[in-house]
Amino acid sequence: xxxxxxxxxxxxxxxxxxxxxxxxxxxxxxxxxxxxxxxxxxxxxxxxxxxxxxxxxxxxxxxxxxxxxxxxxxxxxxxxxxxxxxxxxxxxxxxxxxxxxxxxxxxxxxxxxxxxxxxxxxxxxxxxxxxxxxxxxxxxxxxxxxxxxxxxxxxxxxxxxxxxxxxxxxxxxxxxxxxxxxxxxxxxxxxxxxxxxxxxxxxxxxxxxxxxxxxxxxxxxxxxxxxxxxxxxxxxxxxxxxxxxxxxxxxxxxxxxxxxxxxxxxxxxxxxxxxxxxxxxxxxxxxxxxxxxxxxxxxxxxxxxxxxxxxxxxxxxxxxxxxxxxxxxxxxxxxxxxxxxxxxxxxxxxx
Amino acid sequence: xxxxxxxxxxxxxxxxxxxxxxxxxxxxxxxxxxxxxxxxxxxxxxxxxxxxxxxxxxxxxxxxxxxxxxxxxxxxxxxxxxxxxxxxxxxxxxxxxxxxxxxxxxxxxxxxxxxxxxxxxxxxxxxxxxxxxxxxxxxxxxxxxxxxxxxxxxxxxxxxxxxxxxxxxxxxxxxxxxxxxxxxxxxxxxxxxxxxxxxxxxxxxxxxxxxxxxxxxxxxxxxxxxxxxxxxxxxxxxxxxxxxxxxxxxxxxxxxxxxxxxxxxxxx
Numbered sequence: 001x002x003x004x005x006x007x008x009x010x011x012x013x014x015x016x017x018x019x020x021x022x023x024x025x026x027x028x029x030x031x032x033x034x035x036x037x038x039x040x041x042x043x044x045x046x047x048x049x050x051x052x053x054x055x056x057x058x059x060x061x062x063x064x065x066x067x068x069x070x071x072x073x074x075x076x077x078x079x080x081x082x083x084x085x086x087x088x089x090x091x092x093x094x095x096x097x098x099x100x101x102x103x104x105x106x107x108x109x110x111x112x113x114x115x116x117x118x119x120x121x122x123x124x125x126x127x128x129x130x131x132x133x134x135x136x137x138x139x140x141x142x143x144x145x146x147x148x149x150x151x152x153x154x155x156x157x158x159x160x161x162x163x164x165x166x167x168x169x170x171x172x173x174x175x176x177x178x179x180x181x182x183x184x185x186x187x188x189x190x191x192x193x194x195x196x197x198x199x200x201x202x203x204x205x206x207x208x209x210x211x212x213x214x215x216x217x218x219x220x221x222x223x224x225x226x227x228x229x230x231x232x233x234x235x236x237x238x239x240x241x242x243x244x245x246x247x248x249x250x251x252x253x254x255x256x257x258x259x260x261x262x263x264x265x266x267x268x269x270x271x272x273x274x275x276x277x278x279x280x281x282x283x284x285x286x287x288x289x290x291x292x293x294x295x296x297x298x299x300x301x302x303x304x305x306x307x308x309x310x311x312x313x314x315x316x317x318x319x320x321x322x323x324x325x326x327x328x329x330x331x332x333x334x335x336x337x338x339x340x341x342x343x344x345x346x347x348x349x350x351x
Numbered sequence: 352x353x354x355x356x357x358x359x360x361x362x363x364x365x366x367x368x369x370x371x372x373x374x375x376x377x378x379x380x381x382x383x384x385x386x387x388x389x390x391x392x393x394x395x396x397x398x399x400x401x402x403x404x405x406x407x408x409x410x411x412x413x414x415x416x417x418x419x420x421x422x423x424x425x426x427x428x429x430x431x432x433x434x435x436x437x438x439x440x441x442x443x444x445x446x447x448x449x450x451x452x453x454x455x456x457x458x459x460x461x462x463x464x465x466x467x468x469x470x471x472x473x474x475x476x477x478x479x480x481x482x483x484x485x486x487x488x489x490x491x492x493x494x495x496x497x498x499x500x501x502x503x504x505x506x507x508x509x510x511x512x513x514x515x516x517x518x519x520x521x522x523x524x525x526x527x528x529x530x531x532x533x534x535x536x537x538x539x540x541x542x543x544x545x546x547x548x549x550x551x552x553x554x555x556x557x558x559x560x561x562x563x564x565x566x567x568x569x570x571x572x573x574x575x576x577x578x579x580x581x582x583x584x585x586x587x588x589x590x591x592x593x594x595x596x597x598x599x600x601x602x603x604x605x606x607x608x609x610x611x612x613x614x615x616x617x618x619x
Contacts, residue, residue, distance in 0.1 A: 058516060059447075063525035067447060070438030074496065077435060081471065081493035082461055088470035097469075152363050159364055165608050166371045168615075172604040174553045176572040177597050180579055181374050184381070184586060190393050192377055223370070228615060235616030284465045287556050291576060303465065307557060310469055321469045331463045 093321035112322035127305040137218040138282040146229030168227030179291030213297035236270030272342035302327045382590035404591035417574035428491035429549040436499025444507035461497030495548025506540035543614040
C-alpha cells in the first residue's frame with residue numbers, strides 16, 4: 001500500500017477522522033458535484049492528505065482476499081467473454097474458418113480484408129452506406145425528439161409521469177416484440193398503415209420496399225429507445241436550479257435566451273451521454289433490423305452484414321470476423337474522438 | 352395566452368400518448384379478433400371479443416416451456432452479472448485497488464465492444480458451454496458488466512465512506528459488510544443493474560441460434576420469432592403470442608418503473 005504523503009500511523013489509530021468542512025464524499029456533495037460520465041471517473045480525485053489513507057488497510061487479511069476474489073471473478077468473465085473474443089476475432093479474420101467440424105482451416109493472411117476493401121464483396125460498400133444513414137438518422141431523431149419530449153414531460157404532474165412511463169415502456173418490451181408489433185402495424189396487405197396510406201392512394205410494401213424500409217427501421221429504433229433518451233434529458237433538465245431561471249426572468253430574459261444561455265449549457269453532460277449511447281448503440285446493435293428486414297431492402301448495416309456473412313448460407317466465419325473487426329474499428333474511431341469532442345464542448349460551455 | 356398554452360400542452364400530451372399507445376392498442380385489439388372477424392373488417396374493434404387466439408398461440412408456439420427457459424436464462428445471467436458488477440464496482444468506487452481509474456476506463460470501453468459471436472461460438476464449443484442451459488447463462492453474463500460497473504460505481508460512491516470505516520474497525524468481514532450494508536443501501540441501483548442486464552438476455556435473438564442447437568432450449572424471444580416466421584399471415588394469432596410473451600415483462604416493469612426511470616434520469 002502506498003504511504004506517500006500520509007503520516008505514518010499504525011493500524012487502529014484514528015487515521016480517517018472526518019473533519020467538518022473537509023472534502024468528503026457525501027450524498028449531498030455527490031448530487032451537487034458535476035460528474036463527467038461516462039468518459040470520466042466519477043469518484044472525487046483530489047482528497048486531502050489525511051484522507052488519502054487507503055481504507056483497505058482496515059480490512060483483515062481474509063477480507064482482503066475476499067475482495068480480490070470478487071474483483072478477479074468479475075474480471076475473469078470480462079476477459080474470457082469480452083476481451084478474448086475481440087482479440088480472437090482478429091485472429092479468425094485472418095483465416096478461412098468455416099465452422100464446420102472437420103473442415104480444414106488455414107491462415108489466409110489479409111485476403112478477407114482485401115476481399116472487403118477491393119469491393120469484390122459488393123455488400124460491404126453498400127453496408128457502410130446503410131450504416132451511416134442508420135446511425136446519423138437514429139442519433140439525430142432520437143436526440144431532437146428526446147429533448148422535445150423531456151421538455152414537455154419534465155414536470156411532476158400526474159399526466160407527465162404517466163406519459164413518461166408510457167414512453168419508457170417499449171425498451172422493456174424488447175426487440176422481438178417491438179419488431180413484430182411494427183411488422184403488424186405496417187403489414188402491406190392488411191394493417192392500419194395500409195388503410196391510412198391507402199386512403200391517399202399510396203400503396204407500399206413498407207418493410208419490403210427499397211428506400212421506405214430504412215426510414216421505417218430508423219423510426220422503430222427511435223420509437224423503442226426514445227424513453228431512455230428522454231429520461232436522461234429530464235435528469236439533465238432537473239439539475240438546473242430554479243433560482244437561475246428566476247434570476248433570468250427578473251433580468252427580462254426571453255424564452256430563447258433562457259434556452260440558449262441556461263438550459264442548453266447546463267444540459268451538456270446529458271447531451272454527451274445520449275449522443276454517445278445513440279451512436280455506439282445504433283452502430284453495434286442489429287437485432288431489430290434482423291427481425292424487421294433481415295438486412296434486405298437497403299438496411300444491411302455492418303452488424304447485419306457481419307452476421308449474414310458468418311452465419312448465412314455461405315457460412316464464411318473468417319470473412320464475417322473481418323467485417324466484425326471493421327465494425328469494431330469504426331465504433332472506436334467514431335466513439336473516442338466523439339467523446340473527446342463532446343467533453344471539449346462541455347468545457348467550452350463552462351460545465 | 353394561458354388558454355392557448357394549455358391547449359398546446361393538451362395537444363402535445365395527446366400526441367405523445369398516441370405515438371406510444373397506438374401500436375400497443377392495435378395489437379391488443381386484433382388479438383381479440385377471431386381470424387374471421389379480422390378477415391371481414393380488420394380495423395374495427397371486435398364485438399364480441401374472442402379470446403380463442405390466446406390458447407391457440409400458447410399451444411402452437413409452445414410458449415410455456417420457452418417462457419420458463421427465458422426466466423431461467425434472464426434471472427441467472429442478470430443475477431450473476433449484477434453480483435459481479437457490484438464486486439468490481441465497490442473496490443473501484445472506494446479506490447481499494449490501485450488501478451481503479453484505469454479499470455473503470457476498461458469497462459467504459461466495454462460498452463463499445465461488439466458482440467463477437469464467432470469467437471464466442473468457438474469458445475463455447477471448447478468450454479462445453481455450447482447447447483446447454485448453464486453455458487447459455489454464463490455466455491450472457493459479460494454483456495451486462497460494463498453498464499453494471501458504471502452504474503454501481505456511481506451509486507456506491509454516494510454511500511458515505513465513514514460507514515465502511517466504522518464497520519471494518521469493528522471487525523466486520525468484507526463479504527458480511529457487502530451483504531448487510533452495501534447491498535441494502537445500494538438496493539435501488541442493484542435493481543436497475545439487474546433489469547438492464549436482464550434486457551440484454553431478453554433482447555438477444557441471435558445468441559440462441561449461435562449458442563443453442565436444440566429448439567427446446569430456445570428462449571421465448573427466439574421462439575416468438577420462429578413462430579412469426581412460420582405464421583407470418585396469422586396476424587391475430589401473432590398478436591396474441593406477442594401479448595402473452597410481454598405480459599411477464601410488463602408486470603415487472605409496472606412494479607419497478609419508478610426506480611427504473613429515476614435511475615435513468617440520474618445518468619444525466
